[in-house]
Amino acid sequence: MLPLHGDGGADWRPVSPALARVRRVSTSAVLLPVALALGVAAALLWPWLAVGSALVVVIWAWLMWLIGVQVRAMSWAELPEELAIRRGRMWRRLVTVPYGRIQYVDLSSGPYMRRAGLAEITVNTASPASSGTICGLPADVAEELRVRLAARGEAQRAGL
Structure with a gap:
């Protein structure tokens, strides 16, 4: 845990x-x-x-x-079997998304985010409860993470 x-x-x-x-x-x-x-x-x-x-x-x-x-309370980690997204100080929330359940990964960036060079990753699964979003990633990091998560999701799904 x-x-x-x-x-x-x-x-x-x-x-x-x-x-x-x-x-x-x-x-x-x-x-x-x-x-x-x-x-x-x-x-x-x-x-x-x-x-x-x-x-x-x-x-x-x-x-x-x-x-x-x-914003200071938001963080994320790539673990061996899942992506973990953590946020909140008083009401803490931890979302873990197993790589094998990833269906697709969205990358988005609104006008203010683009101007700051930031993007948002949304990891989608069949269940909305196990989906997760990481806001405020540098655009290049977000693109690399999107590619990595999509590849891991495909690899783990193929092993099922």
């Missing part, structure tokens, strides 16, 4: 810290215009809307901190 904390002898690799910046930019692109709109509406229409604007700014500040904590 793999531990949710500690290394357990596995070579745990963290995701790129640039993922935090990408997520902060995405969050700011949504919340700061809302805060600004509420502030303008408070000045022009109803002063109590300033409370909503202040609340959105407080939520934004809390999310800026939380995103950093979440």
